[in-house]
Amino acid sequence: xxxxxxxxxxxxxxxxxxxxxxxxxxxxxxxxxxxxxxxxxxxxxxxxxxxxxxxxxxxxxxxxxxxxxxxxxxxxxxxxxxxxxxxxxxxxxxxxxxxxxxxxxxxxxxxxxxxxxxxxxxxxxxxxxxxxxxx
Numbered sequence: 001x002x003x004x005x006x007x008x009x010x011x012x013x014x015x016x017x018x019x020x021x022x023x024x025x026x027x028x029x030x031x032x033x034x035x036x037x038x039x040x041x042x043x044x045x046x047x048x049x050x051x052x053x054x055x056x057x058x059x060x061x062x063x064x065x066x067x068x069x070x071x072x073x074x075x076x077x078x079x080x081x082x083x084x085x086x087x088x089x090x091x092x093x094x095x096x097x098x099x100x101x102x103x104x105x106x107x108x109x110x111x112x113x114x115x116x117x118x119x120x121x122x123x124x125x126x127x128x129x130x131x132x133x134x135x
Contacts, residue, residue, distance in 0.1 A: 009131075010127065013074060014075075015122070016128060017075045020119065021068075021071045022115055023089075023116060024063075024067035027064045027067060030109075030112065031060035031061045031063075034054075034060060035052065035054075040103070040105075040108050056102075063088070063092060063095070066088055070085050070088065078132075079132045079134065082129075082132035083134070089116050089123070092112065092116045096109045096112050
């Protein structure tokens with residue numbers, strides 16, 4: 001048998017990978033909303049509005065693919081996964097901010113902004129950075 005070095009995955013890294021998977025699901029929901037398949041709910045009465053924007057749908061679709069790939073890298077505790085997660089999370093926050101300037105409301109993007117904010121803060125914790133060797 002060959003001796004293989006098995007990396008231990010700390011609990012913090014597991015939580016980060018799960019948060020990346022949640023961000024992928026949220027990005028998929030936004031992509032479907034911008035394709036007009038799932039409506040946006042506006043106002044206190046929850047009025048359903050369908051809006052089609054191919055560019056936003058494409059960007060959120062790419063984010064789904066990237067977050068699934070990041071989940072796999074984080075699960076294997078790859079250092080490059082941590083670096084790329086920070087970059088992509090910042091991109092996602094910028095995309096959500098631009099979405100707010102368009103046809104969306106705070107209620108539409110608040111969950112993704114909060115989840116991505118938590119991911120970014122969690123990435124910067126010393127224990128998580130040590131697990132990836134970036135401290």
